[in-house]
Amino acid sequence: MFSERLKQLRKSMKLTQKELAEKLGLSPGAIGLYEQNRRTPDIELLNKIATYFDVTVDYLLGRTNNPTTVRIEGDKLPKELREIGIEYLTIAKEMADKEIPPEDIKKIIDVLVNRNK
Incomplete structure (x- = not known):
C-alpha cells in the first residue's frame, strides 16, 4: 500500500x-x-x-483512507474539548484512542459548546 x-x-x-x-x-x-x-x-x-x-x-x-485523520490518545484531546469541562469527561473518555476526522471533531465541539446556550 x-x-x-x-x-x-x-x-x-x-x-x-x-x-x-x-x-x-x-x-x-x-x-x-x-x-x-x-x-x-x-x-x-x-x-x-x-x-x-x-x-x-x-x-x-494504508491503515486509513483519510489522509488527515487524527488519532486522539487519552490526555492529548484538543484544547477546545479539555476546556468544555468535567461534565463532558465521559464523552472525551469514549473518544480516547479513536480515529476521528478533524471535521467531526469540530462538529462535536460545536454541539457541546452550543448545548449550554
Whole structure:
C-alpha cells in the first residue's frame, strides 16, 4: 500500500521521482524502489514523507483512507474539548484512542459548546 500511496501523492503534486528525491534528500533510485515496493522506508523516513505531503503515517501505510485523520490518545484531546469541562469527561473518555476526522471533531465541539446556550 505504501508504494501506491507514495506514487499517487507524488503524481498529485506533479513531481518527478527526481524532484521528490531532492526534496527528501534521497536518490531518485530510492524513490523508484519505494514505488515499486522493492524497498521499505524506515520510520524516520516515513515521518519525513508524511510531513512533506501533510498526511498521516497511517494513511501512507494504508491503515486509513483519510489522509488527515487524527488519532486522539487519552490526555492529548484538543484544547477546545479539555476546556468544555468535567461534565463532558465521559464523552472525551469514549473518544480516547479513536480515529476521528478533524471535521467531526469540530462538529462535536460545536454541539457541546452550543448545548449550554
